Amino acid sequence: MLNVLKDMEKMFCAESKPWAQFTIDKGFSALEKLLKDFAGTYATGEHIYMADVFLAPQITLAVQRFDIDMSKFPTLSRLYETYKALPEFQASSPQRQPDALIHNP
Numbered sequence: 001m002l003n004v005l006k007d008m009e010k011m012f013c014a015e016s017k018p019w020a021q022f023t024i025d026k027g028f029s030a031l032e033k034l035l036k037d038f039a040g041t042y043a044t045g046e047h048i049y050m051a052d053v054f055l056a057p058q059i060t061l062a063v064q065r066f067d068i069d070m071s072k073f074p075t076l077s078r079l080y081e082t083y084k085a086l087p088e089f090q091a092s093s094p095q096r097q098p099d100a101l102i103h104n105p
Contacts, residue, residue, distance in 0.1 A: 017066060024062045025072070031055075032073045039075050041082060056083040060093065 035043055043051040059080045062068040070077040083089045094100055 020066050021068060024066055024068055028062070028068070028073050028076055032075055035079075036075045039079065043079055052079070052083065055079060056089050057092075057094065059083070 038044060040046045042048050043055055055076070056079075059070075059076060060083075063070060063080065070080060090096070
């Protein structure tokens with residue numbers, strides 16, 4: 001997605017953030033509907049599975065880089081707060097990686 005955003009800005013001199021917000025909002029709306037009746041402590045129940053490993057960085061990027069309003073997605077918002085509290089997810093955050101670039105919006 002980030003490559004698409006960069007290409008949009010180069011080719012069309014367009015602001016890509018609104019497009020990213022629209023796209024993320026659409027995807028999160030679908031995920032919210034899917035997970036609201038099945039999620040437990042984690043996305044698919046009471047244990048961490050691959051869905052959580054996938055969702056944690058997606059939600060983090062959406063919130064930190066694209067300013068997504070998570071109040072529209074109560075299940076995803078709750079999962080995000082759960083992920084942020086776990087040391088394993090904290091250690092895997094993009095900012096804590098040795099090759100991380102500091103993002104200046």
